[in-house]
Amino acid sequence: MLDRLTATVLGAGSGNDDDSDMEASTDAPAPESSKHSDFKPVAVAPILLLSDALQGFFERPGMVEAVQEWKTKSHSDEKLESIQDGEIWKTQEAADGSRFFYDEGIDELRIGVSFGIDWFGRKSSHYGPSHSSGVLSFCVQNLSPELRYRPENLIVVGMPPGPTEPTSPQLQNYSKIIVDDLIKLFEDGILIDIPGRPKRRYHVRVALISIIADHPAMCKIAGFADHGHKNAPCHKCKVCKAEMFTAASLQNKFPGRTKEEHNQLAKQYRDLETEAEKDAFFMEHGVRWSEFVRLEYFDIIRCTVIDPMHNLLLGVAKTQWYSIWIKEKVLRPDTNARERELHFIHNILEMFECPSWTGHLPLRVGEPAGGSLTADEYKFSVTAPWAIIIPVVWDIFRPKEHEHANEQYQQKKAEYDSELCTWQRKRIATRGDPPQPPSEPVYRMKIGEEENFLRFATALKIIIGSVIYREMIPRASSLPHFWQLYGADSMKPNHHWAIHILDQIRDFGPVYSFWAFLTERLNKTLKNLNSNNWAGGQLEVSMMREFQRGVQLETVMERTINSPTKSVLEKDFVRILSGNMSKGPRGTIQDAAQSGSTSEKVQLGPIGKSAHRVNNSLQKALLQLYNWEEPHVHFGSEDIEGTETLHMYIRTYQHAFLSGRKIIPCSLHGYPVGSSLIQALFDNVPYAGEVLYIFSHRQPGVNVSHNEIFAAVRWMVPSKWSPLDNTNLWSSFPELGIETWKFNKFFDLDTNLPPMIIPFKNIQCQVSRCKVTHTDPHLWITTTMDRFITPAIAAGFTDDND
Structure with a gap:
C-alpha cells in the first residue's frame, strides 16, 4: 500500500484558512509519465513538518517565554523534578560540540522534543469493520507540565492511513520525512517570524530527546525486536530470551546495548539486497533499519524509552491483580453458600473515601461485570485502596484457606494410607501398582504475598512521584521478590523491562516526562473528532484537519483574551466559549496538568x-x-x-x-x-x-x-x-x-x-x-x-x- 505513497502536507502557520494542501512525494516510484493527469496514489497521508508547525506554535501568546521558563528554576543534585534534571538534557551536545541546552549566553531558542507514535481503532458503525489509524506527534519538553499536558500544545505531524497498521519497513517512509526535517532543525535551525513582539525574528534549533510509545510501536519505529526474539528480547540490554527471568536478569546484571553497535547493525540490515537476507539478519541480531539512526546525536538505545504506563500499570500491576489473583482464583467471587474474598473487597471499596481528582475503581472490580481496569485505575488502586485492603484480606482469609487445604490433604492422606494397607495385604501376584501418595497441599494464598504487594506499591508510589529524590531510587525495586515468590513461569516480559525504568528516571527525570498518557489522550481527542468515513487515508486527513482547526481556533481565542485592544465583553465571551469547548482531563492527566499550574503552593x-x-x-x-x-x-x-x-x-x-x-x-x-x-x-x-x-x-x-x-x-x-x-x-x-x-x-x-x-x-x-x-x-x-x-x-x- 505504501510503495506509492503520496504525503499530504498541511499548510504551515495560522494563515492558511482555505485548507489548501501541498503534495510532496516520498521515495516512492514516480508514475511512468507525467501526462497521466488522472494518476492517483493508492493512499494519502497527512503530514505536517515540525519546522512548519513551529511557526504556528510560537505565534501562540506566551510560548516564547514558556519554552525558556525552565532556565529560571533552581535545580538540585539531590532530587529530580523535571526532565531538565535528567542526564540527557544536561549532557546533550549541539552540532558544534557545545552544550545544546544552555542557561545563558546564546541568543537562540533551543527546543527539546519527544516523539510519540501510537494507533487507535474506530468504527464507522456498530456493524462496520474496525479501522486503525496511526498518530505521529511531538511534545515540547521545555514546557511546564500544565502546558505540556494540553492537547493543543502537542504537535501532530502525521497520521499513517489505515485500516491496518503499517509494518516496520513501511513505517520508515514516514520516518524519513520526519528525520530529514529533524536533521535540518538540529544542524541549521530555522528562522521564525512572530508578529507583535519586540524581537520579531527568532532562530530556533530543535533536538530530539526521546521516542515514547508502547512496546510494539516502539519496536516498529526504532527497528527493535519484540519479546519473542530469541537473542534480543530487550533493546536495553543483552539478555537472551532464555534468561529473561533469571536472578541476574532481574538485578540488571547483563551488559547494556550501545548506540554504536546498534547503528552499525542497522546499517548492515539496510544494505542487504534481498528480503530473505534481511529476515535472516533480523533473526540473528534482532535489528532492523530505522530512519532515526541517521540522527547522529541521538542515542536510539538510551533515548527510546520503555513506557512506564504500559510497562508498570498495564503490565506488572495487571499481571499481579488479574493473572495471578483473578485468573488463578486466589481472589474469588461469592457462591450461593458463602461470601468470598472479592465480596469483602467490594464492601470496603463502597466505603472508600478519596479526593475527587483520583481515579475511581468500578464497584465490581475483579468480576466480569467490573470490566477491565485502565492504567489510571491501576495507578490509583495499587497505591491507595489495595495497599490497605490486600493485607487485610490475606489476614482474614489465608488462615481459613490454609486450614481447608490441610484438611483436604489429611483426608486424601487417610484414603491413601487405607488403600496402601489394602494393597499390601494382597498376594504379590495380584497386587498391581501401588497407590500414589497425595501431593503436598498447594495454597492459593501464599505466605508473603501481601508483603510482596506492599513492596511493589511502595516502588510504584516512588516511581510515579512528581519529584524523585535520588537516594530513594534503589528503594523502588521489587521484582526479585516477585521471582522468589511466584517463580519464573509466572513472570512476563514486562517484569524484565521494568528493571530499566529506574535508569530512565535518572536520564529523563520523573515519569511524567516520558510516559504515554499524553499520546493516549491525544488518541482519544482525535477519535472523538468529527470526520467522514472515507478510506485510502482520507479519514486520517479529515481527522488531522479537524485537529489543526481546533489548534488554530485556540490560538485565535488566546490572542483575543491577551489583546489590549479587545473589549471586556469580547474577552468574556471568548472565555466562555473556551470553557465550553474544553472538557478537561481526568485522573493522571488532570493531576499532571495541574501539578505546576502555579509557582505558588x-x-x-x-x-x-x-x-x-x-x-x-x-x-x-x-x-x-x-x-x-x-x-x-x-x-x-x-x-x-x-x-x-x-x-x-x-x-x-x-x-x-x-x-x-x-x-x-x-x-x-x-x-x-x-x-x-x-x-x-x-x-x-x-x-x-x-x-x-x-x-x-x-x-x-x-x-x-x-x-x-x-x-x-x-x-x-x-x-x-x-x-x-x-x-x-x-x-x-x-x-x-x-x-x-x-x-x-x-x-x-x-x-x-x-x-x-x-x-x-x-x-x-x-x-x-x-x-x-x-x-x-x-x-x-x-x-x-x-x-x-x-x-x-x-x-x-x-x-x-x-
Whole structure:
C-alpha cells in the first residue's frame, strides 16, 4: 500500500484558512509519465513538518517565554523534578560540540522534543469493520507540565492511513520525512517570524530527546525486536530470551546495548539486497533499519524509552491483580453458600473515601461485570485502596484457606494410607501398582504475598512521584521478590523491562516526562473528532484537519483574551466559549496538568456567598492561634490591656488548591467528604482530619499577612489497634503513609494539639480513608496521597505514632 505513497502536507502557520494542501512525494516510484493527469496514489497521508508547525506554535501568546521558563528554576543534585534534571538534557551536545541546552549566553531558542507514535481503532458503525489509524506527534519538553499536558500544545505531524497498521519497513517512509526535517532543525535551525513582539525574528534549533510509545510501536519505529526474539528480547540490554527471568536478569546484571553497535547493525540490515537476507539478519541480531539512526546525536538505545504506563500499570500491576489473583482464583467471587474474598473487597471499596481528582475503581472490580481496569485505575488502586485492603484480606482469609487445604490433604492422606494397607495385604501376584501418595497441599494464598504487594506499591508510589529524590531510587525495586515468590513461569516480559525504568528516571527525570498518557489522550481527542468515513487515508486527513482547526481556533481565542485592544465583553465571551469547548482531563492527566499550574503552593477557589460569623469553637481556635506566644486578642466581653477585640467574621472559600490538588471543605453540602481529608505534621507526628472551612481572617493588631489562608480541621483520633496480626507490616513501608484511627472519633475542637486552625500551606497532603468493620472496635484506615516521597517520609516520622 505504501510503495506509492503520496504525503499530504498541511499548510504551515495560522494563515492558511482555505485548507489548501501541498503534495510532496516520498521515495516512492514516480508514475511512468507525467501526462497521466488522472494518476492517483493508492493512499494519502497527512503530514505536517515540525519546522512548519513551529511557526504556528510560537505565534501562540506566551510560548516564547514558556519554552525558556525552565532556565529560571533552581535545580538540585539531590532530587529530580523535571526532565531538565535528567542526564540527557544536561549532557546533550549541539552540532558544534557545545552544550545544546544552555542557561545563558546564546541568543537562540533551543527546543527539546519527544516523539510519540501510537494507533487507535474506530468504527464507522456498530456493524462496520474496525479501522486503525496511526498518530505521529511531538511534545515540547521545555514546557511546564500544565502546558505540556494540553492537547493543543502537542504537535501532530502525521497520521499513517489505515485500516491496518503499517509494518516496520513501511513505517520508515514516514520516518524519513520526519528525520530529514529533524536533521535540518538540529544542524541549521530555522528562522521564525512572530508578529507583535519586540524581537520579531527568532532562530530556533530543535533536538530530539526521546521516542515514547508502547512496546510494539516502539519496536516498529526504532527497528527493535519484540519479546519473542530469541537473542534480543530487550533493546536495553543483552539478555537472551532464555534468561529473561533469571536472578541476574532481574538485578540488571547483563551488559547494556550501545548506540554504536546498534547503528552499525542497522546499517548492515539496510544494505542487504534481498528480503530473505534481511529476515535472516533480523533473526540473528534482532535489528532492523530505522530512519532515526541517521540522527547522529541521538542515542536510539538510551533515548527510546520503555513506557512506564504500559510497562508498570498495564503490565506488572495487571499481571499481579488479574493473572495471578483473578485468573488463578486466589481472589474469588461469592457462591450461593458463602461470601468470598472479592465480596469483602467490594464492601470496603463502597466505603472508600478519596479526593475527587483520583481515579475511581468500578464497584465490581475483579468480576466480569467490573470490566477491565485502565492504567489510571491501576495507578490509583495499587497505591491507595489495595495497599490497605490486600493485607487485610490475606489476614482474614489465608488462615481459613490454609486450614481447608490441610484438611483436604489429611483426608486424601487417610484414603491413601487405607488403600496402601489394602494393597499390601494382597498376594504379590495380584497386587498391581501401588497407590500414589497425595501431593503436598498447594495454597492459593501464599505466605508473603501481601508483603510482596506492599513492596511493589511502595516502588510504584516512588516511581510515579512528581519529584524523585535520588537516594530513594534503589528503594523502588521489587521484582526479585516477585521471582522468589511466584517463580519464573509466572513472570512476563514486562517484569524484565521494568528493571530499566529506574535508569530512565535518572536520564529523563520523573515519569511524567516520558510516559504515554499524553499520546493516549491525544488518541482519544482525535477519535472523538468529527470526520467522514472515507478510506485510502482520507479519514486520517479529515481527522488531522479537524485537529489543526481546533489548534488554530485556540490560538485565535488566546490572542483575543491577551489583546489590549479587545473589549471586556469580547474577552468574556471568548472565555466562555473556551470553557465550553474544553472538557478537561481526568485522573493522571488532570493531576499532571495541574501539578505546576502555579509557582505558588496555594491557589484559592471562589469566595463563599457571604461573610461567615465564627462559632464558639472557631472563636477559641482563633484566640489560641493569635495568642500562641503572647496575648494579642481577646473576646468582646473581655478587656485586656494591649490586646484587640477578636474580629467575629471570616471569609470562606468554596475550595482551594494545594500544589494543584483541590481540597473541598466537608461543610459544603453536596460534596463527598473524600475531598476534605488531609494530613499535617505536629511535633513530627502525622495527624489526619477533615477540613471544615477554608478561610481568611483579618484581625486588627495581629501581624498576619492579609493573604494568609487558614484551614479549620476536625482531627481524627489515632488508634493503637491494627486489623492485622502482623502489626508491623504497614510500618515497614512508611512511604505508603498508612495509619489507623478510631472510627468516627475526633479530637475536641478546642484541643491544643492538634490545633483546630492551621495555615493552609502547612497541610502536608491529602489522604484517602476506608472503614474496616470486621474488627472490634471498628477502625478508620488512611493512606497518604502525596505528590512525591521524601527521605524523611521513607524513614518514618517517629518510632511510635500512637
